[in-house]
Amino acid sequence: MRLPKILLSLAAAALAVPAGAQAATPGVNVVGPAPQALAQALGTGAKTVRMFVRWTDFEPQARGQYPANPQHNAAVDAAILEYDTAIRTLNAAGAKPLFVVTGAPSWANGSNDATVAPSDPEDLAAFLGRFAAHNKAVGSVLGYEVWNEPDENLFWHPAPDAAKYAALLKASYAAIKAADPSATVATGPMTGNDYAWLDQLYAQGAGGSFDVVSVHTDTACSVNGPDFFYREDGRIARYAFLGYRSVHDVMAAHGDGGKPIWMSELGWTTTGGVPSSCQRGMWAGQKASGVTEGDQAAFLTHAYACLANDPYVTQAAWFTLQDDATQSTDELRHYGLLRGDGSAKPSLDAFKAVVAAGGGPAGACGDFDAPRLRVIKPVANQQFVDRLDIQAAAEDGPGGVGLSRIGFTYDGGQKLANFAENLGWDKPVGLTPWYGSSDLALGPHTIEILAIDKNGNAVTQTIPVVKVATLKATLKPTFKLHRFKVHHKRQVVRCHHRVCRLRGMLLRGASAAAGAAPTIGGHVWVQWQYRNNHHKYRRLSGALALASKPFAFRADLKRAGRWRVRVVYQGQAPWKTAKTKFTYFRLK
Secondary structure (H helix, E strand, O other), X not given: OHHHHHHHHHHHHHOOOOOOOOOOEEEEEOOOOOHHHHHHHHHOOOOEEEEEEEHHHHOOOOOOOOOOOOOOOHHHHHHHHHHHHHHHHHHHOOOEEEEEEEOOOHHHHOOOOOOEOOOOHHHHHHHHHHHHHHHHHHOOOOEEEEOOOOOOOOOOEOOOOHHHHHHHHHHHHHHHHHHOOOOOEEOOOEEEOOHHHHHHHHHOOOOOOOOEEEEEOOOOOOOOOOOOOOEEOOEEOOOOHHHHHHHHHHHHHOOOOOOOEEEEEEOOOOOOOOOOOOXXXXXXXXXXXXXXXXXXXXXXXXXXXXXXXXXOEEEEXXXXXXXXXXXXXXXXXXXXXXXXXXXXXXXXXXXHHHHHOOOOOOOOOOOOOOOEEEEEEOOOOEEEOOOEEEEEEEEOOOOOOOEEEEEEEEOOOEEEEEEOOOOOOOOOEEEEEEHHHHHOOOEEEEEEEEEEEOOOOEEEEEEEEEEOOOOOOOEOOEEEEOOEXXXXXXXXXEEXXXXXXXXXXXXXXXXXXXXXXXXXXXXXXXXXXXXXXXXXXXXXEEEEEEOOOOEEEEEEOOOOEEEEEEXXXXXXXXXXXXXXXXXXXXXX
């Protein structure tokens, strides 16, 4: 039942998005150019079919073995025929292949590990030049991705190296363009939206050696929808689906904002799984390995609706067509639109619908709106003598992801306080009073208030204040004394064995208009007075308490006879002095 609800919400959201957004062309990944896989891929309606090309399959023994194949290697001949047939089959159906070329033969890298890059970048470049020239004669190819995920150790051994990959990309680009100037050359797709890696490639001078930047968002154990994101260093994070926007920011910063992005792998695996079933990546053992089949279908539809908001994403190929039981972990075995037995998951119909709609309409995607912040205290240019109140409330409007924290700093970012727990809708938090304000020097200061939501969207306000030596007292506090129950009566003073107690608090009363009046500073003073033989009262006991908090006084009164007590507020600007009436009582 979950799938239809999500799809309906997406359709409604799409109506709110301005027309004119250009949707990404939907494609699909297949393991290789086998006829059955191609037929199934074309059955989805996809016009882009991405597949791997292993260099070692075409030149297993020596440079230049392809396409002339002087050694008459039957396996090489078969590979050439298989890929030529794939190009012609797809072209006949109005589709094109996207080739990701990877896997170095041992003669090129001196290793039996195909993920080790060639020692000489020109070896791969020469093959790619011949491959592009040959394919141009056969039919139409969408483009060439130079290696697969070179930014991660899984596909580049012994470890990712931006300088070495940049050299490989530059040589390969030049060779492909020399062979076929119309060919489209893409960077090796990055694991996640690895904008930091892309920045390194620019630093290595590779900016003029690609037409497209490729990214992969089918990262390990992704269980959040495409609209979920978080931030790293102020950017949408690498492993968030929407992190392709951070990639585009890097491109634009280097003058390549007009170049497209290809999301050559996107997908969610349908393992479902218990919360600890993830086996790969930084969250291994800490979260589920995948989602339900219904969620996969819903996320697919939503992902293409997200991409349609950003016309620079021009291709988006689902990973993958069919579940693959030969993969090393359960997560990797269930990314398909089809189950391993060839039966359709709900995502197949969802994908067909997206293809039929040309990528689908743009839809609302991600909460990028900052919370609304309401500063309660202090008010702008407020003067204070001793302690200052700081208090604010925030709300993350309808559809928001919720508040992460409300923070206070002073004088340009000096740490004051953060509140991250029990944040409610427009619920005030703060320090009333902020005791540290008594240590501030006389003169102007600033209080900075930050509200940030769980997506990292933030809003700040800066409030100027002034600490002064004196301030006219204009506000009048009132006392509220507690009444104890004594012998079925309510009394202000309760005594037992001549130990007497009095409790109460100071209120801001009518002075606290809209709750904006400052905390009452200073102290209250209790006066316990005894009537002597001359019928005059003299003070025998007293104590101080903070005026900003409820007070509780206790006195051990040794004398029997008549007593009286009152509480006096000594006053602190802007609060005037105040006192209670005397309460009279007798001790035996």
